[in-house]
Amino acid sequence: MKKTHLFYSATWAAVLIWSFFGPSDLMTWAMEVTPAVIGFVILAATYKNFKLTEVTYFWIWFFGLILMIGGKYTYAEVPIGNYLQEMFNMSRNHYDRFGHFFQGFMPAIVARELILRKSDMKKGKMLFFLCVCVAMFVSSSYEIIEWLAAEFTAGGAADFLGLQGDIWDAQKDMLMCLLGSVTALITMSKIQDKQIKNL
Secondary structure, three states, X not given: OOHHHHHHHHHHHHHHHHHHXXXXXXHHHHHHHHHHHHHHHHHHHHOOOOOOOHHHHHHHHHHHHHXXXXXXXXXXXXXXXXXXXXXXXXXXXXXXXXXXHHHHHHHHHHHHHHHHHHOOOOOOHHHHHXXXXXXXXXXXXXXXXXXXXXXXXXXXXXXXXXXXXXXXXXXXXXXXXXXXXXXXXHHHHHHHHHHHHOO
16 A cells, blocks of 8 residues: 555544544534545445545545544534634634535546546546536535435534525535536646556
8 A cells, every 4th residue: 555545544544533532513523424434445445456546535535634624523613714714704614615615626536537447438528517417416415415414313413504594505515516526627637637547
């Protein structure tokens, strides 16, 4: 295993353990970190036979950290977000929006690599469109899960939703996801293509 991959695994484990002790709400923590844990299991199980590019691993790692930090504090109360909210006199803690931006960024990068390597689809507008669709599917699915959490659970559901008084929160979250996916495809595609060739 490469040193960078060992670093990613070790930091994920360390941050996951740190986030578990004294979270703002244990149910919220569990709901937020579960996708990262599932992702780690999948990556570990497929690592020997199907390694991803370095750029893809990096963004998966980065997004996992976002989820774990959000799980620790809840997205509405992450300290850096509170600090920026106070400094710039903003109406809300925008760590939530930051997280949803990368909720679009990371899936678009992963989808692009998997499609290019596991199908006959070539680079072009249709690939770009399909990757954005995958990211938006992830985002919309997450919003549905948030709604179900609010409907059928108590306590941590409100923290998991992270509305912060905004009735259009879900729509704005999905917009951030869209922007994240488009940004990822515009800025990361050439790097990813080069790394795929070198695999």
